[in-house]
Amino acid sequence: MHRRDVLMGGAAVGLLGLAAVEPAGAQTSPASLLPVEVDIRPEIPANELHVIPDSFMLYWTLPGARAIRYMVGVGRPGLYESGEFYVGAKKEWPSWTPTKSMIERNPAYKEWEDGMPGGPDNPLGARALYLFEPGRGDTYLRIHGTNAPSTIGSAVSNGCARLVNDQAIDLYNRVPLRSRVVLHPKMV
Template structure:
């Protein structure tokens, strides 16, 4: 059995725990208290210094030494747009600019055509305050991101065009923890 298969689906949730908090919350605005980041125990075989996204439970884990992880609640890609796999952080940007992909424009020209030449970074930008750009060896930039949002109502929903989103202040906290080249696993959806 490959490592990816071992931690896929329901097994992944068992490895990372139920998400019930033993921990210290990071201050955040406009978010439900149960959506605050918390430090949680995880199984010891999970390496530190990795991001794991469990889309069925809307959880992102930044793994720490000592079988611990910071757990963040996220929004994920809506049905048909979520892409599971193994990636690495190929770039990090503060207040990133944003350009919708051609597929996004084709799916919803009323929403995205006006931004085909891009949108500068700032509070109204869909990528929010910070973004981690997911790359794959041999493919380069996948156009998948882990990024901020100023729309807390989208956390714990499948609403995005494939990216994982955190509220802006939590995206800043994660951004400050994660180095370039960190491994990222977007686990498969099982439901």
Template sequence: MDRRQLIAGGAALALFGSSDAMAQAVAPSNIRPDFLPVEVPIRAGIAPNEIHVVPDSFMLFWTMPGARAMRYMVGVGRPGLYESGEFYVGAKKEWPSWTPTNSMIERNPAYAQWKDGMPGGPNNPLGARALYLFEPGRGDTFLRIHGTNAPNTIGSAVSNGCARLVNDQAVDLYNRVPMRSRVVLYPKTI
């Protein structure tokens, strides 16, 4: 870990006080070296086993015991589509299917071809793995933390509201996160 990664990770966290054939399709991502996951120190007192997304820094943290976290770089929702709040992982899916919401189809009529759903697979927008975000009393929010095979979208605000990681990193995160884990999506400030 270099000094810049250590500072960036610490600064961001300071803001808060399958089938075998499909599995083989998850190739290591061709992503910038500074966008690779890295273990970073975090402030003491932050509970382990939680996801924290800091959208202004395009960082997702999986907190661990001992004031440590895995930091992943992500893409987040476009302006007006990102939703901050506190959620929990209500479902996890490998190679999930994708069905665009009515509002997604209104924004992009080309999505209408998938109004009945797109099967999971390497070309699906949800990628190799997805964590489904729920809220008490609301249920499924239609927000996801999911994979993508478009590494050029990491570090930008381009999605319909979800946080995305490249597929191999989505698989790594998926394997770490149990059901009902707390997820905090912090507000955008810039």
């Protein structure tokens, strides 16, 4: 175990009272992106998503004070938006249309201002959960797959949380519409 793993895991333990329980035969490499089932505080309801940005972890809460922990990439500094949301839409192989502010930050995105069709080269990857707020509707925040798995464990996106595609598919299949999503504030 490396010092970074201990420090990053500390944020999740503090906010959610989480403790990892490694399954038998699991890889212990810190580079492993495999989901892990963990214990959580008993008062945290099942069927919620919690993103802990400082430790690059997303939790899908289960009954019995358990959760599945996925490693994610998050929004880069100044673009991560904490708060409470709900899953307002779900899409398989979603299309991607950069926002005006994304095009301003990266003029190369202008090529896709009318949208990029879904598929393996699309930055939203294989699946996407669209985050909504009451009264606001679509926030343009997503929990999605990625065609750039090397970005997992870093803060590089335009505000969304990203998983490797096979795990995005797994999460997509587990999470129903209207599920509560908490994007916890950055602590660092």
